[in-house]
Amino acid sequence: MKSILVLTAALAALAIQAPAQTTSLAATSRVAADQLATSKGPLTIQPITHGSVVFTWNGKTIYVDPYGGAAAYAGLAAPDVVLITDIHGDHLDPKTLAGLSVGKALLVVPKAVAEQLPAEYKTRVRILGNSQRLDTLGLSVSAIPMYNLPVAADARHPKGRGNGYVLKLGGKNVYLSGDTEDIAEMRALKNIDVAFVCMNLPYTMDVQQAAQGVLAFKPGIVYPYHYRGQNGLSDVDGFKKAVNAANKNIDVRLRNWYPAAQ
Structure with a gap:
């Protein structure tokens, strides 16, 4: 009987420890965070x-397109703002949202996303259409068009449905492309300090399109992200070479956005 009790206690202890171990593994698989100085810290x-990234700034935490399971966000502060770019499951992921502490977060989304969000989020949703802006919590969020070329109603990403975003945080402008090609609105961006630019076929654009778009608006720093497509991971090294061959002043930062796949 004593051995049975000991075994039961050991199994119970393992059951308690298992979630903590899972959380720890998820947190440690993330690449190291970067920091950028702003006028407010x-x-x-x-x-x-x-396509998911978390920003922490001026006491606020911003989740972008939370996706892939809540464990990926273990150890991070609960969001004050959640930005969602589009209706596809790698951007609007209700299962991941349900596992996160988003009870007090403001959800900034395009109309098409708002229409698909579960009812419990509706009171905290702010809808932004392309070219609209929201000033809240000391930051500014501007919705930027994102769409496929040529423009077509049956495109995977038709014009007007989804949003890219420009965040203004302490005097720094951060651009999130969402799912787009190198559209005129992206090329016309000005004074972007940090850009996150997608490059995955056949959904968005290829590496050369992405490079040419970035060379047009000249961000200070660019992160290639959202680079998994039907044929695996895009050539982000080739993207860096193409950008820096034409403009050495753009800081192309390659990070592993798919640690589980490596």
């Missing part, structure tokens, strides 16, 4: 996976 940039 450092902006911490934490890549998560695919």
Whole structure:
């Protein structure tokens, strides 16, 4: 009987420890965060996976396109703002949202996303259409068009449905492309300090398109993200070479957005 009790206690202890171990593994698989100085303190940039990134700035935490399971966000502060770019499951992921502490977060989304969000989030949703802006919590969020070329109603990403975003944080402008090609609105961006630019076929654009778009608007720093497509991971090294061959002043930062796949 004593041995049975000991075994039962050991199994119970393992059951208690298992979630903590899972959380620890998820947290340690993330790449290291970067920091950028702003007029209101450092902006911490934490890549998560695919098109998801977490920003911490001025006491606020911003989740972008939370996706891939809540464990990927273990150890990070609960969000004050959640930005969602589009309706596809790698951007609007209700299962991941349900596992996160988003009870007090403001959800900034395009109309098409708002229409698909579960009812419990509706009171905290702010809808932004392309070219609209929201000033809240000391930061500014501007919705930027994102779409496929040529423009077509049956495109995977039709014009007007989804949003890219420009965040203004302490005098720094951060651009999130969402799912787009090198559209005129992206090329026309000005004074972007940090850009996150997608490059995955056949959904968005290829590496050369992405490079040419970046060379047009000249961000100070660019992160290639959202680079998993039908044929695996895009050539982000080739993207860096193409950008820096034409403009050595753009800081192309390659990070592993798919640690589980490596």
